Amino acid sequence: MARAVYLAMKNHASALIEAPTGIGKTAAALFGALKALGKGHVTALFYLTARTTGCRAAEDALDRMRAGGLAVRSVTITAKEKICPLEKADCMGCQYAVGYYDRRREALKEAMSVQKLDAAAIAELAMKHELCPFELTLDASETADVVICDYNYAFDPKVRLRRYFDTKSQAGLLVDEAHNLSDRARDMLSAELSGARLAQLRRQAARFEGKDSPMVKLMGELLDALDAREAEQESLSELPEAIVSAVRRFAEVADELEPVEPEIVEFVYDAQWFARVAKQFDPEAYRALIVPGEKYIDVRLWCCDPSKYLKKALSRVGGAALFSATLAPMEHYAGILGADGEADEQLRLDSPFPRENLLALRMPVAVGMKDRERTLNAVAQIIRAMAGARPGNYLACFPSYAYMTQAFRHYRLLWPYDDVICQEAQMSERARQAFIERFAPAPQKSLVAFVVLGGVFAEGVDLPDDRLSGAAIVSTGIPQPSFERELLREQLDDADDGGYDAAYTYPGLRRVLQAAGRVIRTETDRGVVLLIDMRYRQEKYRALMPPHWDVQDVGKMSELNERLRRFWAQAKGEER
Template sequence: MENIKISVRNLVEFVLRSGDLSSGQYSPKRALEGIKAHQHLQNIKGRYIDKEVSVKLRYPYKDMVFELSGRIDGLALEDEVYVIDEIKSTLKNAADCEENEVHMAQGKFYGYMYCLKKDLKEIKIRLTYFGIKDESLNSYERLYKVEELEDYVRGVIHRYTLFLDIIRKLRKNRDESINSMDFPFDTYRAGQKKMMEDSYRAIRHKKRLFVKAPTGIGKTISTLFPAIKSMIYEENEKIFYLTSKTINREAAKDTISLMVSRGLKIRAIILTAKEKICPFGKCDMEGCEYAKGYFDRINNAITDILENSCMIDREAVIKYSESHKVCPFEFSLDTSLFCDIVICDYNYAFDPSVFLKRFFMDESGNYVFLMDEAHNFIDRARSMYSETLQKQSFLKLRKSIKKEIEGKSFIAKELDDIIKSTSKVNSQFLRLRSKDLEDKVFKDYPKGLFKASKDFIEAVEIYLASEEYAKQEAYYDELMEVYFQAYSFLRIGEYYGDGYVTILYENDKDTAVKLYCVDPSQIIKENLKRCIALVAFSATLIPASYYIEMMGGFEDAVYLMLDSPRIICLDPVFMV
């Protein structure tokens, strides 16, 4: 029996999703709104007997076992009947929200899982919409027999298996090709076989291997070949080939293409930044034909590209996105869920602003990280976990808004609150400038600036949810740019600790505050939990102790130094 591990949310969204791709769908603002909605209802005394209830179920279907998991927002008991409450937030008045099939489906699954857990004959499923702006409520509910819910669950799973059958066929062909795959060259370069053997052992033993290998040894094939072999022998789910340069991504692409030409049947995708793949140059989902009806077409697009392409590069993504009229960037991210290898920038695995939430937000899988040019990563990590906020950005925004409303007899309170909040941010900058700070570098986090930035963000969010909000306003783009700068500043502030310093930059025209991550080692160590094994390699990965310490320490680290023709392995566990 094959085990299929999937969350209830991912399952029902994949099978039942429809409609348009929204510009706010994956934004931090939407996530924050959801948290606020949950907290508001969950904190109402007496509303629930329990909240955030974890539920799991092993569900056999044909020759598979689905390992389903999820979390019940609120559990109530009314007239001796249990109630599953699925909470969803909205910017509209809740009364304007119609029952959504995907939202209700989550509740039905959780209801069925809870019935089995408690041996219940019936349960009530409630879908509650909460209006963020006016705290309005609107609910849809129905009492279900457990047999009705079982039929529903089975039907959704059946529809998913129709797609899953395609994936299983591709995976069977992949495994057979991996099993028979030979090294694609007649001979090994000096040290190359050693690097492959140690890379495989590191993956097998779930270690972190740091390799210093000379240019020309063939590091890309020496890591990809054993990592691909591990996919059938060690049951690794996915390989992330991480790099900071386009030329290295092309090298990985060429290497995989070579193995494909020799019979390897694998699905690999190169992720391209949105601005480099959008056919219109600037993303505008509200009026984009590729975003409208996206979810009505995306599953067919994914099936098409997986069945007909092995190496899914930028050109392939654009070709199939145009054929199916789907957003190429979101299409590439959705397709990556079903690929065996993901080739991408370091950012997609580590940067808090763009990391792949599809893979790393909740429980990570059996992922292998191959990190090319690893000597570049520490400086990149410092940049990822640092952020700067500028005084002039807020002053310019305030000036732009005042210019737009000049002469108007009425100013919306929400807009006036934004103006006031920019003044508070400005005051905090002035307060920092007035302090006698030696070298303008200090260890303490600027709490006042943090609080003022948070107030600004909340003011903008209330304005965006108000009826007075209009995207056509002349200052809209500037408002959103400053909003996301402030949001990023606060997000990085959550990491602030011993590894940080605050730097104050000032001149006659501007003042800037930078949260600078001097030592990202603890953050990197935590984020490396997203993989079960790491192979980091470079021609200049010295001194070894520095890179090992900065990337989580020595606990499970191994160092291999290869110099043609001499080979040194510093850990006897990996000696041949």
């Protein structure tokens, strides 16, 4: 993997790499890229992540390399809201922003002698010099060897680092958990104007500024333009011109009125962004969506296909490696991530861990929408069999909050004295931490955590060794149909029903494999993965399973119990 990353940087190409969890992707990517940096093939590296946990993994890998003698300056960019020392990041007139340019020189000089500028080091330096830590991070990133940050800073036209990503540069990109990039890019490149939000802001502005104020009138004009459009759900391949002209006018004039209410300021920014997206509206990559609400319509300029944009962004940098544990099928991901150029490479690495450490079983239970109520008991029995076979921590993963909650309640009703926890829709950072801490090493009694597929606990958490002994995955994870997803399907559809797979099957499977990937994290990890759904027996799903999995069918509970018993007995024997 390190070699593939190095060559991508050397050849100014992209490498798409699929490698199982726990084999050291972060270190391999950094190692290859640092070699390329050392040889001058790239001038700076950007380790791009979709989640904060990914940033920490990169920081830790660099720490280990530094301990081995590597001299490299890294900066981690932390989101403004998280690093701001004030209760609310309200920047207008902020004491740390006023006079920033007069005071930053000393701080940046000091920063040059610090090897690792993570959030804590930046915060300390910023407070010492009374500077905005976020601005200081951005400034310090300009001279760093490695910048660790969210995808946004490289790909989002609104916030990307202009020095490196507005024009051609020799930056090397390492895109961690690259399976997320297409969806994230779609969000970054789309724009939305909500009639309901505009109406609410107009009422707010009328209260503060008076009914006849220029801002209220201007908002009224825009609302009239929205109102004039028939409230019918539509997907258009051309712009709704009357609305777009009204937004353009609003964006220009509202800016001149210099609003101060933060929510109105934000709305004006959004309108400006809407006007910008409208300017570059490309019918091959965009759809204009009219979505009727209760009283007003919403208009979305929806980027249905960000691949062209991503391809261009990748071609503007010195080289890129995009890696993840779940990029199957690779041709599909190469296409949607814009990494399918002639010079681009694909690499699929097998697991180096002993195959017998994972027991993967397919359980044919009908768990589609109409069957869920009826099979709730069967699903609960399977989960309990898994947790009862050996004391340990287990995940029970469901495709939606509603289904998860229903199953959790049912399970608790059946076995009120079992140790069970359940994910909640809005959890604070502290609540998430407390949830993770429940996964104690080598527990005496089993714990079952009910979580949502694609959520924070089913992806992106690291529970090595005996902190996780198994995962029951209920359903194939396919996302709920929505207006946008159906359009995606239609757009990608071809004679082979490729559209359905691209819009539903692959994103679903990705969530399943991400959750399953929590189970085996090291070469000594052992664990169980139960795939609970009739559809796993279909040839399509069989073909998409990781090559290092030996998935076996189990039809009866007695057989399941026996397989689990044998698996853990064998593990125990080997441990002795």
